[in-house]
Amino acid sequence: MSVDATDLERYLALLESADETIDRQSAAALARAQQALAAYAQSIAHRQSGHMADTIHPLGPFAIGGGVLESQISSAASYTLAELEKGGAHDWASRTLSERAELLDALQDETGRIVATAIGGGP
Numbered sequence: 001m002s003v004d005a006t007d008l009e010r011y012l013a014l015l016e017s018a019d020e021t022i023d024r025q026s027a028a029a030l031a032r033a034q035q036a037l038a039a040y041a042q043s044i045a046h047r048q049s050g051h052m053a054d055t056i057h058p059l060g061p062f063a064i065g066g067g068v069l070e071s072q073i074s075s076a077a078s079y080t081l082a083e084l085e086k087g088g089a090h091d092w093a094s095r096t097l098s099e100r101a102e103l104l105d106a107l108q109d110e111t112g113r114i115v116a117t118a119i120g121g122g123p
Helices: 005-044 080-085 092-099 101-118
Strands: 057-065 070-074
Touching: 005 057, 005 070, 005 092, 005 101, 080 092, 092 101
Parallel strands: none
Antiparallel strands: 057 070
16 A cells, blocks of 8 residues: 555645644634623522622633643622532522533534544534
8 A cells, every 4th residue: 555645744734733723713612602601600690789690701711731721600709609609599600501511512512523624524
């Protein structure tokens, strides 16, 4: 079986550019999902003064190494942890993840398509 050096060079160039494409597009996809999750969290957070819900915001995405991105959704209210620890309807963070799990599933699918497309195996 012979190997065409031109094809190998072309594929190597593709792989070298794929990392940057994957990183950029995955970060954008994560940011979109994160915004949707933060908006949902704001909509379900208990409101007395409104400070906790109004200050729920996304942080990141941050590259933490090895091609992995991390993001957070937080609130600037000083009593946020106490509210979350009450659990149940007060725990907007856990509720957001369980009640909007389909957004995370869609993010997983989208990042899979991003990788497949970047390396030439997708649409």
